[in-house]
Amino acid sequence: MPAAVQQSKAAYDIIRERFGEAVSECDANPTMPFFEVADTSKWADIALFMRDDSRLKFNYMACLSGVDYMEQGQLGIVCNLESIGGPTHKIAVKVKCARDGGSIPSVSCVWHTANWHEREAYDMYGMTFEGHPDHRRILCPEDWTGFPLRKDYQVQETYHGIKVPY
């Protein structure tokens, strides 16, 4: 197991010790070690713990990507976290919710950068972020219908009288 993956595993063990069954097993693959949040409602607590615990100090959220798991009927986010100026570990966290009307707790109060990333994920996939301070679309127009990056997305025929598919 490469050293970087071992570090991620060690960081995961601390989170597992604190939250127990709320997080799933760690997938220690060499390209992107990650774990899943089994109890979605705990995500904001886990995020705050990961940022503030002196052994973890995940103060930098590199990326937050929305994902569509169409076969499982779920939507999700993948957060890539690491620490600047603290321990040199990295880990990815996956949070999932139901495809229709699902919601995920917002972590924009934990990492400010999540604010726009979550808006983008909502814009593209349509999951709700509970407690988000500014829950709007960001890249598409406000009155756009549908969520473009869903696998079953059908583009609207016209937008304000303009033909959309070309």
Place this chain on the structure above:
Amino acid sequence: MQELGKADLNSTRIIPQGDNRVVIEKDLDTEYMVLSMGPQHPSTHGVLRLECITDGEVVVEAEPYLGYLHRCFEKYCEKVDYPGIVPYTDRMDYLAGINNEMAFCITVEKLLDIEIPRRVEFIRVITAELNRIASHLVAIGTYGIDLGAFTPFLFCFRDREHILNLLEWISGARMLYNYVWIGGLSYDVPADFKKRVDEFVTYFKPKVVELYQLLTTNEIFVKRTKGIGIMPADVAINYGWSGPMLRGSGVDWDLRRNDPYSVYPELDFKVALPDPKFCEIGDSLARHLVRAIEIDESLKIIEQCLDKMPEVDGFDPRAAIPKKIRPKAGEVYGRAENPRGELGFYIQSDGKSTKPLRCKARSSCFVNLSAMKDLSKGQLIPDLVAIIGSIDIVLGEVDR
């Protein structure tokens, strides 16, 4: 009670407090005015709209509206195969095409787990650093224009043209190169490449000093930027800032050193940090200074690479490129240090298809710009222009 519009002249007092700072005291509340800046405004560097709520000359709040240049990059990624995505990455941050291609290619290579020939790595680093200089020249030149200095812009674009000529010579295109491919390069460099790059470095070194004297130490420029838009280091990290923006806040963080890729570990370079004697840490001037220092460092890296680059007879840069790019099932997040910060790609592969299941581009400009709302509070409108300029956004990358 005073009649509306006939407030006593002394009811608003502006008290100067040292360099560039004023405290405004008022007896009466004034009415807020909404000022829409952009999408067609020269100082927004593209199609960004800022809705500013102003109280006289002071910005109470500025809300950025983006998406005018949204070209569905991530949707296209699910429709075309891996090599087909490379040209699209060029069009994100169109001022630093090679850096974007490199970020994408090293991410896919991580997933493919293939070995890249050493010569290819050196050529990639040389071209990427050349492109970084070109990009910083645009950033510095247009920043001068934002603040009313026109001459440095002409100097910057004159020198940038030499770099674009070099890159056109090796790739065939001026800005949208499609030069770095997954597993290799599209072409080897021409025979005289080393000599021409060396000539450019020799020519360019005195020009950097000239630019420094012309703009960076210019008193008007310093007055306009020093102490404007200060971002403390911990807030910058919380906002996910990266690249020159983060280093401007005094955080010693550079992916070329902290998460090394390619041949950067073998090279000797300094991480550019602002000088606290000359600027305030985290202000617009500090960010400008970091870019100016980075040009020097990039020149150093290019010189070292030219020395170390192995010469191979009949070298084929396409030799290591897999016939069919079909990564094993899995996920990866790879990134590289771009002129504007960390450009990352999150790629999900199902192991069967030649197209990614999901490809998210983590754009550095998008993340850096997200702090605009907080940065703009309580600034004067001309200072708002100075702050946007110092963020150095490319809207192609913000909107993707």
